[in-house]
Amino acid sequence: MNEKTEVKDIDRSLHDKKNESKHRYQSAKGLTPEVIKEISREKKEPKWMLEFRLKALEIYKKKEIPTWGADISDLDMENIITYVRPDADLQSDWDQVPDEIKDTFDALGIPEAEKESLAGVGAQYDSEVVYHNLKEEMVEQGVIYMDMENAVKKHEDLVKDHFMKLITPNDHKFSALHGAVWSGGSFVYVPAGVDVDIPLQSYFRQNAPGSGQFEHTLIILEEGANAHFIEGCSAPKYSVNNLHAGAVELFINKGAKLRYSTIENWSRNMYNLNTKRALVEEDGVIEWVSGSFGSKVSMLYPMSILKGARARAEFTGVTFAAEGQYLDTGAQVIHAAPNTTSTVNSRSIAKDGGHAYYRGLLKVTENAHGAKASVACESLMLDNESKSDTLPIMKLQTDDIDIGHEAKVGRISEEAIFYLMSRGISEEEAKAMIVRGFVEPIASELPLEYAVELNNLINLELEGTIG
Amino acid sequence: MDKKLLKISDLKSKVEDQNILNGIDLEVNKGEIHVIMGPNGAGKSTLANVLMGHPEHEIINGEIEFEGEKINDLAVDKRAKKGIFLSFQYPQEIPGVTVENFLRTAKTAVSGEQQSIFDFKFLLEEKMNLLDIDLSYADRYLNKGFSGGEKKKNEILQMAVLEPKLAILDETDSGLDVDATKTVAEGIKKLASEDNAMIIITHHNQILDYIKPDYVHVLVDGKIAKSGDMELARLIEKEGYSEYKEEILDESNSKTNC
Structure with missing residues (x-):
């Protein structure tokens, strides 16, 4: 008989490197209007934003914690430090970023990647963005890529028209929390017809223990524009729980195309309760590529709203749940116009008692005649202790549509x-x-460096001989 | 040079509580081709799986010796490294893993030498040409969407690349049409040499129109009921297996009577 062998855990030694927590300002534990006012004052925000935050806080207090999905009762909201400002100002030159923080990003390979293959880079450390830069030729074409704080001040009208219009504080408890305490994140604006042919990348790093990261990403693509945005996340592990409740709002206008790629490798004490939504106008395209590896609990269901005729959404995702992880992920697509199309392709892997849950929604409204959708979710369990489920929900309100669906759960x-x-x-x-073969359809969709990272995550410690 | 390759003595096996092999004796030397025939459920595939080390099968008696070494408890991959190869009756589909990557990994493992991408590609193409396989198969996922015939050809390709000392071909000719049988059989013939041996498991004679075995064995109820040469195969084709079933029955009856 053969002995049982294990696929080794993902090596977290790099991501787990923590720096001594230094900061200028840290808000008191717990959430009160006073804390919110402090945050807003620190940020020197316009008054409308403060009012928005306070309203969101009221909603937050009234909303119940969701009772479906993962168990999040361990999360002590009163003890999550909402706002931590690093001891550094925003820079556009890596040499100006304090060594300790720069070393962290160096180790993660961010400045190197910027030189080689990225059009622009943003780096967020705890609650604030410490680095932001965009290639000159992009600036000349009117592309805006900056941290959200500055965008609120410098592009106030654009932000005000879009900020939390797609994800509102009323949606759920964590979107309300986000509205109240959001900090950091990236703002991207691509003018009509401009093609940003190399990717923009924002990297979020959470260093302070017991803190929350609530970055807001807002991307607006005008008619016929084209861009690829990459989001990467990590944090070292502390014994206390951390919370990530970011929001991503994507506005894709007529004929525009956006690819949004994420590799999330938060530490195993993170509650990753992120909300992502895209609104796609006529002939527009949203492509999501999503890798979920880290966190203790994830509840993440990127939504594409196909509002204009012939709009298209594609979702390609992989989830890897190991010991102690409950990863509840999936794609939501709403077909709200005729001849819209969508493809969802999700793979999940569970090992060592990990729990990978696919929860997706496909909705076709009454007027979405001729819509086409296909959903394929497959999961693979590497042992008998691990769990995997799929729950693809479909709400179809019209008949003349073409829907394909395939779900497989296997050991x-x-x-x-x-x-x-x-x-x-x-x-x-x-x-x-x-396992590599199982995720291959996803790996081939990832930007090269992330495909390599994905392979390494699976391979590490294994006697791989494939070159 | 020592010609001895495989020696099986009084081999008995079971799956869960069911006994399947009931005392097999067989010797195979280099340069020989053995054919094992028998009715469905006789234990032919079990013998192949036990020789390769399938974890579901438990050896309850007897010995398997390979090149003079007892391998009863050797892990599956170690047996492959020693030079044992099994061509599967139902090869598994492995999505996402290309034929070329898979075989390069396997060749590296079996030969103990790192295979450079270029040299290996050259080797693979040479073997594919030998077996008349379209070169585009190298980039396809292993057995994924292959027809029955393509899967069997792919097994023979693997054998050609890995160059085992002992190849066990489990029903390699089943489910193939006349042309495919011919291609596969000719491939096998090209690979047979003085330095290797083959055990061909089959329940019909078609493949024997192309390959001339040195020995033919009839396996019934987990035992070798009779051994002979091509004549035996021809006899079975005419008369079937019923005679041998009775022989074993008689034998066991007489044993009880004693």
């Missing part, structure tokens, strides 16, 4: 392992090979 096949081993391949390697 790693002993016969497949035997087959590979009969060719001289070790059991560990056989399992890793099957």
Whole structure:
């Protein structure tokens, strides 16, 4: 008989490196209007934003914690420090960023990637953005890529017209919380017809223990514009729970196309309760690429609202849940106009008692004649202790549509392992090979450096011989 | 040079509580081709799986010796590294893993030498040409969407690349049309040499029109009921297996009577 072998855990040594927490200002634990006013004063915000925050706080107090999905009763909201400002000002030159913070981003490979393959980079450390830069030729074409705080002041009208219009504080408790305490994030504006042909990347790093990260990302693509935005997240592990409740709002106007890629590798004490939404006008396209590996609990369901005729959404996602992780993820698509199309392709892996849950929504409204949608979600359990479920919900309000659906939940096949081993391949390697093959359709969609990271995450510690 | 390759003595096995192999004796030397025939459920595929080390099968008696070493408890991948190969009756589909990447990994494992991408590609193309396989198959996912015939050809391709000392071909000819049988059989013939041996498991004779075995064994109820040469295969084609079933029955009856 063969001994049982394990696919090793993702190596977190790099991401777990923590810096001594230094900061200029830290809000008192818990949430009161006074705390909100302090945050707003610190940020020197316009008055409308303060009022918005206070209203959101009222809603937050009234909303109940959701009782479906993952268990989040461990999350002590009164003890999450909402706003931590790092001991650094915003820079557009890495040399000006304090060494300790710069070293962290260096280790994560961000400045190197900027030189080589990115049009612009934003780096957020705890609640504030410490670095933001955009290539000159993009600036000349009218592209805006800056931290949200400055956008609120410098592009007030644009922000005011869009900010929390797609995700409102009324949606759920964590969107209300976000509205009250949001801090940091990126603002992207691409004028009509401009093609940002190399990706923009924002990297979010949470360093302070027991804190929350509530960054707001707002992207507006005008008619016919094209862009690719990459979001990366990580945090070191502390014994106290951290909370991430960001919001991502994407406005894709007529004929515009946006690809939004995320690799999330938060530490295993993170509650990742993020809300993401895209509004797509006529002939517009949103492509989501999403990798969820970290966090203790994730509840993440990016939504695409296909508002204009022939608008299109594609979602490609992979979720990897290991010991102690409950990752509840999925895509939501709303077809609200004729001849809209969508494709959802999701893969999840659970090992060592991890729990990977696919929860998705496909809704086709009455007027969405000729809509086409396909949903495929597959999950793979590597052992008997792990769990996986799929819950793809469909609400179809019209008939002349074309819907395809496929859901598969399975355990790693002993016969497949035997087959590979009969060719001289070790059991560990056989399992890793099957897992890599399983996520291959997703890996091939990722930007190269993330595809490599994904492979490393699976491969690490395994005797991989594939070059 | 020592010709001895495989020696099986009084091998008995079970799956859960069901006994399947009931005392197999068989010796295979280099340069030999053995054919094992038998009715459905006789234990032919079990013998193949036990020789390869399938974890579901438990050996309850006897020995398997390979090149003089007892391998009863050896892990599956270690057996492959020693030079044992099994061509599966139902090869598994492995989505997302290309034929080329898979085989390069396997070749590296079996040979113990890192295979450079270029050299390996060259080797693979050479073997694909030998077996008349379209080169585009190298980039396809392993067995994914392959027809029955393509899967069997792919098994023989793997054998050609890995160059085992002992190849066990489990029903490699089943489910193939006449042309496919011919291609597969000719491939096998090209690969047979003085330095390797083959055990061909089959329940019909078509493949024997192309390959001339040195020995033919009839497996019934988990035992080898009779051994012979091509003549035996021809006889079975005419008369079937019923005679051998009775022989074993008689034998066990007489044992009880003693």
